[in-house]
Amino acid sequence: MNLIQQRNLFRSSLKQHYPEREIDDLFKRAIAHFFSWSSIKVGLEPHYVLLHEEEKLLNDLLNELILGCPFQYCIGTSRFMELDLSVGPGVLIPRPETEELIEWVLAEKSASIATVWDVCTGSGCIALALKKAQSDWLIKGFDISKQALAVARKNANDLSLExxxxxxxxxxxxxxxQQCDLIVSNPPYVLPSEKIKMHTNVLEHEPGLALFVPEEDPLVFYRKIIEIASTCLSKSGCIYFEINPLLVEELIALGKAKGFPTANIKKDIFGKDRFVKFSR
Ligand SMILES: C[S@@+](CC[C@H](N)C(=O)[O-])C[C@H]1O[C@@H](n2cnc3c(N)ncnc32)[C@H](O)[C@@H]1O
Known part of the structure; x- marks a missing residue:
């Protein structure tokens, strides 16, 4: 089979799962991942005949995608803030919105920051991206999931980030x-009632532990993290949260009630209120 025929097989086999543009993008990412080929190879050499091993790798991937496995789990890595992070079942795939959270933190960083906590670290994406940008910060990530922590430690090791x-x-x-100067957190914040609008590949493959909070107490993690901050955070320190846009007002009221009267909201690229910064 040649390259364009293989790409067309991806298109026809995945059309019920993804829009055509996304399929083409997945195909380009697959050939870049497996063979380090440029994304324009399909256009430049459409009649390149795939070797048997190359065809097998692509068809194995295609079969997993047809079963609904997220692309990043199929290939075992996810690109985040120019870092290649390992991911796998049990670990949330880092989302592009979270890159915006990190960009905000870095844009506002002050010289007084020495110790930083990433609470609910998952793959370690926040902690590692911050460390990459600020090698002098002492950064620690916390998570309940052994699976996530094993992946986060592997990522730190692979990227030589301390x-x-x-x-x-x-x-x-x-x-x-323990004391710190900055807390950054993207804790679970999805309401069970939002499942109805979520993709099945997320619901069936990504860890519910990383996503869902009780419908009757959706800010459970935020409340606890703010309480931790009220005793552990240095006086000039602040907390940066990623948050469900549906819960922003409630979160700001919670912060005010618990000793963080100053709240700044930031929108994500889709124009949704997605990030909140608290300071005293
Ligand atoms: C939304 S994910 C965020 C992961 C990562 N920070 C990111 O941005 O991709 C939330 C994380 O919280 C962790 N988590 C869930 N319940 C927890 C708990 N009770 N204590 C600590 N971590 C918890 C999950 O294992 C998951 O890794």
């Missing part, structure tokens, strides 16, 4: 002896 990761149930956090 970030430590600690297993911690944030909701049970009671040791207030």
């Amino acid at each position: 970030v430590s990761f600690e297993e911690k149930n944030v909701l049970d956090w009671s040791n207030n002896r």
Whole structure:
């Protein structure tokens, strides 16, 4: 089979799962990942005849995609802030919105920051991207999931970034002896009632632990993290959260009630209120 025939097989086999532009993009990312080929190779050499091994790799990937497996899990990596991060089942695939959170933190960084916590770290994407940009920061990531922590540690090791990761149930956090200057967090924030509008490949493959909060107490993680911050965060320190746009007003009221009267909201690229910064 030649390259254009293979691309067309992707198009016809995946048309019920993805729009055509996204299929073409997945195909380009696949050939870049497996063979380091340029994204324009399909246009430049459409009649290139694939070797048997090349065809097999692409067809194995296609079969997984047909079953609904997210592309990043199929290839085992996700690109985030110019870092190639390992991901796999049990670990949330980092989202592009979270890159905007990091850009905001870095744009506002002050010289007084020394110690930074990434609470609910998952793949370690926030902690590692911050460390890459600010090698002098002492950064620690926390998560309850052993699977996520193993991936975060592998990512730190693979990228030679010195970030430590600690297993911690944030909701049970009671040791207030540690201090930090900045907390960044993208905790679970999806309401069970939002499942109806979510893609099945997310619902069936990504960890519910990383996504969902109880419908009756959706800010459970934010409340606890703000409480932790009220004792552990230095006086001039701040908290940067990613948040469900449906919960922004409630979150700001919560922060004010718990000693963080100053709240700044930032929109994501889709124009939704997605990030909140708290300071005292
Ligand atoms: C939305 S994901 C964010 C992951 C990563 N920071 C990112 O932005 O892609 C939330 C993370 O919270 C973790 N988590 C869920 N419940 C937790 C708990 N009780 N204590 C600590 N971490 C928890 C999940 O394992 C998951 O990795």
